[in-house]
Amino acid sequence: MLAYRITQAGGPARLCDIAPLPPGPGQIGVAIRRCGLNFADLLTQKGTYQDIPEAPFTLGMELSGIVTKTGDSVNNLAVGDRVAVFSGQGGLAEYGVFDAGRATRIPDGMSFDDAAALQIAYGTSHMALNHRARMQPGETLLVTGAAGGVGLTAVEIGKLMGATVIAHARGAEKLAVARAAGADHLIDDSEDLRARVLELGGADVVYDAVGGAAFKAAFRACKPEGRLLPIGFASGEVPQIPANHLLVKNLSVLGFYIGGYMKFRPDLVRDSLACLIGWHDDGRLKPHISHILPLDRVADGMELLRSRKSTGKVVIRIGD
Template structure:
């Protein structure tokens, strides 16, 4: 089969496109023919050896796939050959075929295409887990989303509206903020041109925001914490900025706020029933038209390095998908 291979750690330009042996499923795995693979920030971390999970070299990145089952391991039940599924493989997805643990595979409803599933599973699941399980976001509260035009950020904007919050989208350009408004953002902050702290105060009449969703990190973190309301919840989702911020710990004390870590990958393994319920809710909302994942750029398998480079350069708008 053809695949994108990481033979040595580095940036996307180090990846190679080549023929590699087909994977052989273990007894508790299914073998999938991949139709679409989502492009996510953790893929970029994996190839640089900066992620929590560290596959042995060589490997193919790509952790979020949709396609059809073409073979079943001897111990697998509940699935059948030819069934449309989506799966969380961790890595191996930027390839024509991938073997995935059966407990990381989920039936795909007929109304959801492989491309749509690959564009929504990772980002929407991360954002929904953050807002629902970690922040307990309530209708009527105010949600600030940093990096709001990226994959998880845009999902958080849309989910925040579905959950009844007032959503403030913060991003670095007018183009990105326009997309956020199309997804339901009530208010916007262009933090490349506006002062984040003063705009938060202005837009909330001095109260501050109840929940901050932060996949960016870097210099914006401390400023956003200073703009929190009493008993607010700050969601640490990731560090797309490339810098892990150092937080003055007097700030959560003075604000009476919580700083909450969001690690959906681990949640999905340790709380499988809760994760399955979240996935079902997301798929229901998509089928009902309450959620409409943004159609980001699509790439061929050979163009995968360019898809990852777009994330690295912070040029990605919406969710990129590799079509195979």
């Protein structure tokens, strides 16, 4: 089977032809149909992500497909089930073996495209805003990088949770995408972010996927008791947080990494995904997928993320 792999630490990723493995106890074998790309895939290739498997390994953190085999002790899934798998690795391949606890059965009405695009970006935004920030209806949410893979989902989920959403992005095209997802106010990257947010009354919650100057400006535009969620650092700069300013304004900075929850509170991740699937079934959310590419164009998909030329999600098509 074909798989997009890193064969040695620090080496480049490439398509390889490898033998599939049978599922062991508690595992399932999946014929993979789609795999969603994430900025974390770029960091993994660079060797700078916080959770990198030992080489060799196959990239791809979230996927959808059909169960083809089950190992011993798997009682919740059966051959033929359509599933979404929060894999962590292994999704960019024609076939994979995964722990059954990482898989969720998906409804017949959900496409493989949507299932592959739903898990990490939407799960990150839903758990960050709901579980970590405890955002309430009527609060103001500022989203930086609001047209990107996770930022756009924060706009959409923020509106579903009853927030007033301020979207910050680069250029009219990306801001239009954020507007379509429900943003109430739009701020272009060329504007003074702090001044514009303060004109709108300040932010109760900041969902920052950019870091760098955007985080610094958003930090200064928080209301008293504001909560900041550093989700990613697409700018390449990890912000340093002045603790004395936290004290003066009674601010909270809340770390969130969904992969960590898969290790110590997987039940919260499963409950979040069940909520998101329910919202999808009700027509209340729809993943925005800007590009669907075949497996032999994974590198092109990664470049779309790297250059920030995609909006929403990039999905790799592996099977029909």
